[in-house]
Amino acid sequence: MDLFDNVDKTHINELGEFGLIDHLTKNIKLTHKSTLKGVGDDAAVLDYAGKKVLVSTDMLLEGIHFDLAYTPLKHLGYKAVQVNLSDICAMNATPAQVTVSIGMSSKYTLEAIEELYEGIYLACEKYRVDIIGGDTTSSKQGLVISITVLGYADEESITYRNGAQEGDLICVSGDLGGAYTGLQLLEREKLVYLENPQIQPDLEGKDYIIERQLKPEARLDIIDLLKNMNVKPTAMIDVSDGLASEVLHICTQSNKGCQLYEEKIPIDPMTYETAREFNLDPTICALSGGEDYELLFTVKQADYDKIKNDVDISIIGYITEPAAGRNLISKSGQVHELKAQGWNAFKK
Known part of the structure; x- marks a missing residue:
């Protein structure tokens, strides 16, 4: 199936930005107690109850980080989340929330974006991570995916790159x-x-x-x-x-x-x-x-x-x-x- 063949497909502009956001986020369920408010307001509200908060962001650009000739959009959505969660794991911490921002060109149909988000939601469900916000916009440079992940850990558990000692x-x-x-x-x-x-x-x-x-x-x-x-x-x-x-x-x-x-x-x-x-x-x-x-x-x-x-x-x-x-x-x-x-x- 050609995801960019617009025959019998829904154009994004039929929904508009807010309609698209509502469509993609209507089924989000929150799993972390630290997530007091997720999608639906001007900002998310989090409470980590004494834990240290870790934040990391990664951006994926079409033609630079991925090639849609052989990358299914569902896999791409899944991978986009995983590469961010990995950064929190690398600090010996637990990922808990993500924000998802997408820039897309007019060639993308609603069905194509739904497939991308299917992978995003699958990764979040598997790793018990809450989607708490993000943004959507048009792009003239192809598909752009930017994900920010938030995690938590006790201060004494956080591991940095600079702690290696002789003999380790x-x-x-x-x-x-x-x-x-x-x-x-x-x-x-x-x-x-x-x-x-x-x-x-x-x-x-x-x-x-x-x-x-x-x-x-x-x-x-x-x-x-x-x-x-x-x-x-x-x-x-x-x-x-x-x-x-x-x-x-x-x-x-x-x-x-x-x-x-x-x-x-x-x-x-x-x-x-x-x-x-x-x-x-x-x-x-x-x-x-x-x-x-x-x-x-x-x-x-x-x-x-x-x-x-x-x-x-x-x-x-x-x-x-x-x-x-x-x-x-x-x-x-x-x-x-x-x-x-x-x-x-x-x-x-």
Whole structure:
């Protein structure tokens, strides 16, 4: 179905801005006690009862952050929420509310925007996050999605990027590089389709890496897991721009060095095989690919026994004194300077 084919579709201008907002928000149900007032007034009203409030905003632009040639609008809405929730998780905190602002061009029908919001609502329902406001407007630059997320935590629980100490273990959740290899596959099939629209995409058996790109999941479960283990990370960040970039962020802000071991970096077999199909180094995909939205964090060595047997946490290195440098130890034992080559939003 062509979402932009206006035959038997509803034009947005038939509803107007306020009619569209009413249409999209009429079924919102609030789940957090901290949400005293959500959508429907000039501002939302929140009460966190002594907790510290965390706020983060991300913007997604058509043609820069997503390609509608292979990104279903429902998946896009879901992902737009997830990348914001991940920022709150990266502070060792709990996301609770979001505001959603959308800019859209005249090519979008009501049905297309409904599909986008279906994904947004699905993500909020799954993670028990309240939608409390936002904005809609016209756009001449394609689809623009801006989401602000609010979360909460006890002051002593909040984890920053600058707390890593010498000797701390470097850990990461899940596996890495899948989102990047999934993107390479989607881009290849897009080119094939553009050359011959009669050829169907060849994505069989690649569900995992496609989902890693189109439908990532914020790792709120890791936050809960660490709390249940009675482990508080000393530093934390989410892997949005590639493992190397995120490790260097922690090292820079903590004024420390690191030893990272290639053989310890978790890479799913499908990611590994697909990277090789594209003549890519799977390790480079993990180090520089980005968009995995896993959590990278450091813990004290005293917490080793608590985390060592968890299948969803990999210990991939340790923090050193600044003079030791920031290094990647290859599988062959060679020492390489760790460099960030992740995604750059402003590259031409």
